[in-house]
Structures are given as C-alpha cells and as structure tokens.
Amino acid sequence: MRTLTLRDVALPEPLALACARRGAKRQRESAPSTATVRFQEASANRKLAPQKRALYYGHGYQTPQAPFCSSTYVSIQATCPATCPFKGAGCYVDAGYTRRISKLMDAAAVGKSSLDVIREEVAAIDGAFGGGAVPQDGAQGGRDLRLHIGGDVGNAQGARLLAGAVRRWRKRGGGAVWVYTHLWREVNRIEWGAGWAVHASVENGEEVAAAWEAGYKRVVLVVQRFPQGGKAFRVPGAQATAVPCPAELEGATCVQCRRCLDNLLPRGMVTAFAIHGTRAAAAAHALAEASGAQGRLKGVS
Numbered sequence: 001m002r003t004l005t006l007r008d009v010a011l012p013e014p015l016a017l018a019c020a021r022r023g024a025k026r027q028r029e030s031a032p033s034t035a036t037v038r039f040q041e042a043s044a045n046r047k048l049a050p051q052k053r054a055l056y057y058g059h060g061y062q063t064p065q066a067p068f069c070s071s072t073y074v075s076i077q078a079t080c081p082a083t084c085p086f087k088g089a090g091c092y093v094d095a096g097y098t099r100r101i102s103k104l105m106d107a108a109a110v111g112k113s114s115l116d117v118i119r120e121e122v123a124a125i126d127g128a129f130g131g132g133a134v135p136q137d138g139a140q141g142g143r144d145l146r147l148h149i150g151g152d153v154g155n156a157q158g159a160r161l162l163a164g165a166v167r168r169w170r171k172r173g174g175g176a177v178w179v180y181t182h183l184w185r186e187v188n189r190i191e192w193g194a195g196w197a198v199h200a201s202v203e204n205g206e207e208v209a210a211a212w213e214a215g216y217k218r219v220v221l222v223v224q225r226f227p228q229g230g231k232a233f234r235v236p237g238a239q240a241t242a243v244p245c246p247a248e249l250e251g252a253t254c255v256q257c258r259r260c261l262d263n264l265l266p267r268g269m270v271t272a273f274a275i276h277g278t279r280a281a282a283a284a285h286a287l288a289e290a291s292g293a294q295g296r297l298k299g300v301s
Contacts, residue, residue: 035108036075036117038101039124043071047247048146048254067139069255070128074151075109076102078117081152084182085203085290090283093150102150114154118161125165134174139255142175152181156191163193176261180220189215197261203290205237208270219270224284226274242272
C-alpha cells in the first residue's frame with residue numbers, strides 16, 4: 001500500500017494557502033542570499049514575469065508562474081549614486097512589500113563598500129540553483145535574470161565583476177540578463193562586458209544624448225506620464241523618439257515582451273517608463289526638480 005503524503009490530502013483552504021505561500025517563498029528565495037543581497041530564483045515581481053495572485057486572510061501575495069525569471073536586489077544606500085534623483089525621494093523599491101527588505105539590506109550594508117555588496121551579489125548569482133545548471137523554464141529556454149530591481153553597481157570594478165557573473169550564468173544555461181544603471185556617466189559601457197543588456201537610466205533629453213555619446217546603446221527615459229497614451233513621443237533636447245514600455249500599458253511582462261532583454265530598439269529610439277507605485281507623488285516631485293524638460297514632451301504618431 002502506498003503511503004499517503006500531504007499532496008494526497010485536501011487541506012482546509014486557509015491551511016492550503018499558507019502552505020502554498022510558504023512554498024512560493026522557498027521557491028523565490030532558496031538561493032544563497034545575504035544580509036545585503038537578495039536573490040530570487042523565481043521572481044514574484046508581476047512586471048518581470050507572470051504571477052498568480054491570491055489572498056490569504058485579506059493579504060495579497062504573488063505566486064510565480066512560467067515562464068520564470070530570476071532577480072536580484074542589493075542595498076540601495078551602498079550602491080546607488082547620490083546623483084539618482086529618486087534615492088530617498090520616491091524610489092519604487094522604498095514602498096510596498098519591498099520597503100522592509102530594502103531597509104534591512106541598507107542596515108546590513110552600513111560600513112560596507114559598494115564593492116563588498118557586489119561581491120556578495122556575484123556569489124549569490126554563482127550559487128543559485130546549487131551552482132549547477134539554470135532551469136530551462138524561461139521564455140526562450142534558460143531562465144532570464146534581472147539584476148538590481150533595487151540598487152546599482154557602485155563603480156567600474158563592480159561592473160567588471162558582474163560581467164563575469166553574467167558570463168558564468170549564460171555558460172550554465174541561463175537566459176538573457178538585463179540591468180538599468182544611473183552610473184552611466186561614471187562607468188564606461190565597456191566595463192560591463194558584452195553579451196547582455198545594460199541600460200542607461202536618464203531623466204531628460206540632454207541625458208539621452210549624453211548616454212548615447214558615452215557608448216550606451218540602450219537608454220530608458222523616466223517620465224511623469226506618457227503624454228500621448230500609448231503613442232511614441234519626441235524627446236526635447238535629443239534627436240530621439242521615446243516608446244512607452246509595453247508592460248506598463250498592455251500588461252505584457254518583461255520576459256514576454258523582451259524589448260529590454262534582447263530586442264534592441266532602432267537607433268534614435270528609447271524606452272520610456274512612467275513613474276508608478278505608492279510613492280509616485282514623491283518621485284514626480286523629484287523628477288520635476290531634476291529636470292524641467294518633462295513638461296515639454298510632444299506626442300507623435
């Protein structure tokens with residue numbers, strides 16, 4: 001006679017949800033995270049990859065669904081530059097359920113350099129999935145990886161370390177890797193290495209042009225709102241056209257859209273992100289102070 005297991009038993013709904021929630025958490029964070037770094041083997045971020053939303057005693061939570069995507073968070077205080085207008089002033093990671101994690105990482109990073117944190121991130125990436133093969137359950141084979149949902153790289157040496165981790169991730173069967181950085185002025189694009197998508201994050205047209213000049217072919221522009229709904233729009237201060245992020249308009253996830261992962265936009269075009277999240281008002285104020293150009297955006301067909 002076969003021995004019954006918990007899978008054979010119909011649990012009461014609250015208990016079943018609790019077990020599912022614990023199982024999802026183990027799946028997301030079973031990788032070797034540290035006090036200053038969080039590595040999620042299966043991200044619960046609904047913008048990155050599909051999620052199934054459920055309620056448990058009135059609290060919502062996300063359960064990752066295929067195609068899966070991995071992700072990292074690192075200490076914002078230790079790695080993000082002071083030049084980022086959203087640092088401590090509306091960053092979306094400093095809100096919602098990620099706020100507590102972010103504050104814990106920042107507290108643990110006191111006394112550490114950005115390079116210390118990036119070394120821990122590299123170790124977490126290398127140690128994911130037991131250091132073995134990356135699961136082939138991503139949108140195009142190996143599981144994709146988004147670096148720095150919260151945080152940045154700190155300096156050029158950190159970028160070189162991450163470039164090595166990305167090469168090893170791909171060698172283990174991992175999918176596409178992508179990241180956004182406010183350190184595009186300080187860190188030359190060549191330091192990040194080849195074979196993955198590194199985006200310069202900017203707030204106005206002048207910065208779009210400067211980022212291109214600095215060698216960053218991929219640029220994302222943060223705006224208060226999309227001036228013409230889902231239409232592309234011209235960017236003052238640069239010979240550029242911005243195309244709104246499909247994930248923010250159509251509900252497509254990053255791993256399904258793939259514009260930021262491996263589909264490079266034609267020359268002269270950038271992706272636009274609209275400010276969002278529970279701290280959108282603070283972020284809009286910070287953006288307005290950083291650049292007055294946003295109010296002059298003109299829609300184009």
